[in-house]
Amino acid sequence: MDISQALQQRRSVRAFLPQAPSAVLVHEILESAACAASGGNLQPWRVIALTGDSLAQVLQAASESNPQEYAHSMSYPANLWEPYRSRRFANGEALYRTLDIPREDKAARLQQLAKNAQFFGAPVGIFVCIDERMGDPQWMDVGLYLQSLMLQATANGLATCAQGFWRKYTETLREPLALPQPYTIACGVALGYEDTTAPINTLVSGRAPFEEWATMRGF
Incomplete structure (x- = not known):
């Protein structure tokens, strides 16, 4: 599979088979992703991959907590504006349509949302972390690492779902994650x-047309 195919095939998967990929394969994916570009070669990511009992212990700790969301942990800005608000709304509605969960069934929607805290049943949970003292450019580096990780997984026949959901669990999981x-x-x-x-x-999920977000001049 070449890079173009991996980009086309990568998507967020929210239901997994119980079979775990081998330690060798996971190691290879995590390590090769570290070839991602990094300003000043800081490589500001720190990665923890868990499976089996190690993952179960962390999920148990998360289930017993009541994490508080704060500015750093928010996945979206408050009062999201257009066109981003409509994109987010359309994506959420499309997701729940696949499950036949209508908008008025709040309980079913919350039940689906709670699956975030179980890594959607994936046999491997990965936490990508960063030193809080780093700035926005280093957060971009972590994003480059994440994209590289997900493309490598796709190229190796694996599926992924990136979850900003876990940011609010930093203090809850600090001890179990060491x-x-x-x-x-x-x-x-x-x-x-x-x-x-x-x-x-x-x-x-669809993508906005090229003309909506890109400009080319002088070509």
């Missing part, structure tokens, strides 16, 4: 083999 100060969770990633029979995995 995450030293001043590191914070930047993103979680569910990793495993896709359950191709799950209706939710039929969701393929």
